[in-house]
Amino acid sequence: MTSHISDLADFGWNAFFSSQLEAGDLTQQHPVRVKAVHRGGLDIMAPGVDRLIAPFRAADNEESQATVGDWLLVDQSTGRGRRLLRRRSLFKRRAAGTGRQLQLIAANVDTLFVVSSCNQDFNSARLERYLALAREAEVTPVIVLTKADMTDCAEDYARTATKLLPGLLVETIDARDPDTVACLAPWCGRGQTVALVGSSGVGKSTLVNTMAGTATAATRGARSDDDKGRHTTTARSLHRLPAGGWLADTPGMRELGLTDAQAGIKDVFADIVALAEHCRFADCAHETEPGCALQAALADGRLEPARVKRWRKLIAEDARNTETLAERRARHRAFGKKVKGIMREKRRLVD
Numbered sequence: 474m475t476s477h478i479s480d481l482a483d484f485g486w487n488a489f490f491s492s493q494l495e496a497g498d499l500t501q502q503h504p505v506r507v508k509a510v511h512r513g514g515l516d517i518m519a520p521g522v523d524r525l526i527a528p529f530r531a532a533d534n535e536e537s538q539a540t541v542g543d544w545l546l547v548d549q550s551t552g553r554g555r556r557l558l559r560r561r562s563l564f565k566r567r568a569a570g571t572g573r574q575l576q577l578i579a580a581n582v583d584t585l586f587v588v589s590s591c592n593q594d595f596n597s598a599r600l601e602r603y604l605a606l607a608r609e610a611e612v613t614p615v616i617v618l619t620k621a622d623m624t625d626c627a628e629d630y631a632r633t634a635t636k637l638l639p640g641l642l643v644e645t646i647d648a649r650d651p652d653t654v655a656c657l658a659p660w661c662g663r664g665q666t667v668a669l670v671g672s673s674g675v676g677k678s679t680l681v682n683t684m685a686g687t688a689t690a691a692t693r694g695a696r697s698d699d700d701k702g703r704h705t706t707t708a709r710s711l712h713r714l715p716a717g718g719w720l721a722d723t724p725g726m727r728e729l730g731l732t733d734a735q736a737g738i739k740d741v742f743a744d745i746v747a748l749a750e751h752c753r754f755a756d757c758a759h760e761t762e763p764g765c766a767l768q769a770a771l772a773d774g775r776l777e778p779a780r781v782k783r784w785r786k787l788i789a790e791d792a793r794n795t796e797t798l799a800e801r802r803a804r805h806r807a808f809g810k811k812v813k814g815i816m817r818e819k820r821r822l823v824d
C-alpha cells in the first residue's frame with residue numbers, strides 16, 4: 474500500500490490530498506483519479522488500475538459530481554466510489570440553452586492553456602472570459618495561439634493577447650509541430666495537470682497528440698475546407714505525456730457562461746475596479762453620475778470603451794448565472810427535508 478501511495482504522485486497526487494485521509498481510510502478503500510467522464514460512468518486510474526465505474530455524486534448538487542481530474546476513494550470490495558476528495562481547483566460553467574445547467578469542466582488542474590488561433594477565432598472578450606475562469610480557480614493561465622504557421626501576423630495576435638492581463642504568458646505555436654510546441658513543456662512535468670479550453674477547431678486535440686507523441690485524441694481530418702470547428706472532441710479526458718504530465722482535453726465550447734466568478738472578473742479588470750473606487754458615489758453606475766472616475770478615464774483616453782463594455786457584460790452575466798444566497802438556502806432546505814424523510818422511512822422499517 475505504501476508503494477501504491479508513492480506511485481500516485483505520477484497521477485498528480487500530493488500532500489493536499491493525502492492530508493484529507495483519515496486513519497483507517499486506506500484499509501477498505503483506495504484513491505483513484507477520474508480520467509474521463511462518459512455518459513455511462515467514470516474512467517478511473519491509479520497504479521495498476523484502469524477501469525470504468527458508475528458515476529459518483531458526493532451530495533445532492535451539481536458541483537458534487539465527480540469530474541475529470543477528481544480524486545475519489547473507491548471501495549476495495551465493491552469497486553464503487555465512496556468519497557470525493559476536496560478539490561484544489563475547479564473549472565465550471567453555466568451551460569447555454571434552456572436548462573442552463575452547471576457544467577463541471579475539470580478539477581485539480583495546475584495550469585489552464587487557453588487555446589485560440591491566429592485567425593478570426595481570436596477574440597479579446599472570449600480570452601478575458603477564460604482568464605477570469607482561471608483567476609477565479611486560482612490556476613495559472615497561459616494563452617496558446619495556434620496556427621501561427623498560417624499567418625504572417627502571429628506576433629500581432631500575441632501582442633494583443635499579452636496586453637489582456639499584466640504578466641500574462643502567451644505562446645504562439647503550430648500545434649502539429651513538436652519543435653514549436655516544446656515551449657509548453659515547463660507546465661507539463663511529472664504529476665502536473667493542464668486543462669485545455671477554447672473554441673472548436675482551434676487545435677486542442679492536435680496539441681495533445683503532438684505533446685503525447687501519439688494519436689491519443691481524435692482530431693478533425695486535415696482535408697476539411699473551412700476553418701470552423703466541428704466539435705470533434707465529445708468527452709473530457711486526461712491524456713498522459715511522456716514527460717509525466719497530464720493534459721485534460723475538452724470539447725470546444727460555443728459559449729463559456731461565467732458563474733460564481735466575481736473574484737476572477739475583478740482580477741482580470743483590476744485597472745477598471747481600481748478606477749471605480751475613485752467615483753464620488755459608492756454605488757456609481759458609471760453612466761451619468763457626476764464625479765464618475767470611469768467616465769473621466771474614458772473621456773481622456775486612459776480607458777478603452779470596448780474594454781469597459783466587456784467588463785460590464787461579464788459582471789451582468791455572472792450575476793445572472795450565480796445562484797443567490799436565498800436560492801442556495803432554499804435548495805439546502807429542500808435537501809435537508811429529503812434526508813429527514815429518508816431517515817424517518819428507515820426508522821419506520823427498522824421498528
Ligand SMILES: Nc1nc2c(ncn2[C@@H]2O[C@H](COP(=O)(O)OP(=O)(O)OP(=O)(O)O)[C@@H](O)[C@H]2O)c(=O)[nH]1
Nearest residue numbers: 620647648674675676677678679693704705706725
Ligand atoms: N496549420 C495548422 N493546423 C492546425 C493547427 N492546430 C490545429 N490544426 C488543424 O485544425 C483542425 C482542428 O484541430 P483539432 O485539434 O481537432 O481542434 P480541437 O480544438 O480539438 O476541436 P474540438 O475537438 O472540436 O473542440 C485539424 O485539421 C488540425 O490539423 C496549427 O497550429 N496549424
Ligand SMILES: [Mg+2]
Nearest residue numbers: 677678705706
Ligand atoms: Mg478536440
Ligand SMILES: [Zn+2]
Nearest residue numbers: 752757759765
Ligand atoms: Zn463611476
